[in-house]
Amino acid sequence: MPDGHVELNAEQPIGDLDSYEGALGGLKRRDFLQYCTGVAAALGLSPALGVRIANAAAASANRPAVIWLSGQACTGCVETLLRTSHPSLETLILSQISLEYCETLNAGCGHQAETWKTAAMRENWGKYVMVTDGAVPLKDNGVYCKVAGKTYLEQVKECAAGAAAILTMGSCASWGGWPSTGVNPTGAVGLGEVITDKPIVTIPGCPPNPYNFLSTVLHFVAFGTLPALDDKGRPKFAYGRLIHENCERRPHFDAGRFAMEFGDYGHRQGYCLFKLGCKGPETYANCPAVGFNDVGQGTWPVGTGHPCFGCTEEGVGFTKSIHELATLKSVAPPNHYPDVAAAKGTGASPGAVAAVAGITGAAIGAGAVIASRLGRQDRRDDSATPGA
Ligand code: SF4
Structure with missing residues (x-):
């Protein structure tokens, strides 16, 4: 983990961020700093290191070239990046990285796109970040997924050879x-x-959360690791x-309150979904x-x-049927969550909200989301009537 303390000060000059604002599509300097502070918190770092992340992200020289390859996939992993809006993540991600090739987002196509990819790889050999979404088919020498006349298997091997870091999305x-x-x-x-000779960062999910991807890339940009x-x-x-x-x-799980069928009273009241197969x-x-x-x-x-x-x-998603009950890895109630027997209307304690928010970062609003959500839950329970 990086050491060193950086004083957090929204008025402090942040690299060339002032000139960077235009490229961020109107994202204000203060908002960008707040965002990077949240990313630092999400990464488990001191929020003060958000300044360092902001500096690194604002320095155009630090924008890593990214080659994004897609194999057997539904395109949902790329789509999820485009469905975020606060801050404008698609703008942010296109400004913080230099996305050289992505079949879903390329402006060019055909030979033009392939020529650009080859040139970008050659120019940034040993320094670019390789991102992939989709599986690699191996059967029959990989003929079940081909792009530009090459199998996807050939494509990933060729690209991985010159990559400084490899991320799998989804x-x-x-x-x-x-x-x-x-x-x-x-x-x-x-x-x-x-690819067995280089470490691979995996960001699984169907789709994965784009903030997990962006936070990982920002960590690489800011700290080089x-x-x-x-x-x-x-x-x-x-x-x-x-x-x-x-x-x-x-809290409903701990209290033994379960939805037993879709649409039953417990399901409508927001009870635990364990008995409906929740994994x-x-x-x-x-x-x-x-x-x-x-949206939170x-x-x-x-x-x-x-x-x-x-x-x-792995071994659970797409593998265990939805009707199969999950294996309980822990039955102990969490330390930082409200007691279901707490007086109505008190919601989560500030400590509980802070603990959860600390995991995820204030800038993405998780603290406010969870506090609001729990507050709504209490109001819903108050007004609920059996059979309603
Ligand atoms: S994760 Fe699933 S099983 Fe656990 S409390 Fe939530 S709904 Fe219930």
Whole structure:
């Protein structure tokens, strides 16, 4: 972990950020600093290091070239990057990195795009970041996925040879995902089974959370290193905790209140979805704390009433049927969550909210989202009547 203390001061000059504002599509300097402070918190770093991240991100010379390859995928991993709006992530990500090639986002096409990719790789050999989404088919020499006359297998091997860092976006690229399940007719595998001589950062999910991707890239930009990873190559800041630990329905689990059928009284009241097959107890990810689409407020599967199906967890997502009960890795109630027996209207304690917010970072609003969500939950319980 980087050391050194940087005084956090919104008035402090931040590199050439003033000239950078135009490139950020109107994102204000203060908002950008606040955003980077949140990224630092999300990474488990001192929020004061947000200034260092802002400086690094604002220095155009530090923008890493990124080559993004897509294999057997549904395009959802790229789409998720485009569905964020606060701050304008698509603007931010195109400004903080130099995205040289991405089949979904390329302005050019055909020979023009391939020529550009080849030139970008040659020019940045040994320095670029390689990102992939989608599985790699191995069966029949990889003929089931070809781009520009080359198999995807050839494409990733060629690109990985000159990469300074490799990231897999989504479950398919990380461990095979849905193309690899069942009879696996194309012999689909994750990138790690093909590229074995370099470390790979995996950001699984279907789709993965774009903030986990951006935070990882920003860590690389700011410190020149990758964040701490778990034994599956996942950044610990995002995949260090079970979904079950931070789920807003956890008090109902601890109290033994479960939805038994979709649409029943418990389901309508927001009870725990464990008996509907929720895989949150054996799946590591920060979905409940961060949410999706930058809307917050329960925008994740369990928040909308659907059991987690474990998409970030190899051996669970796309593998265990939704009707199978999850394996409980821990039955102990979390330390920082409200007691379901607490007086109505008190909601989560400030300490509980701060603890969860500390995991995810204030700039992405998780603290406010969770506090608001829990407050709403109490009001909903107050007004609920059986059979309503
Ligand atoms: S089982 Fe699922 S719905 Fe229930 S508390 Fe755990 S993660 Fe939330």
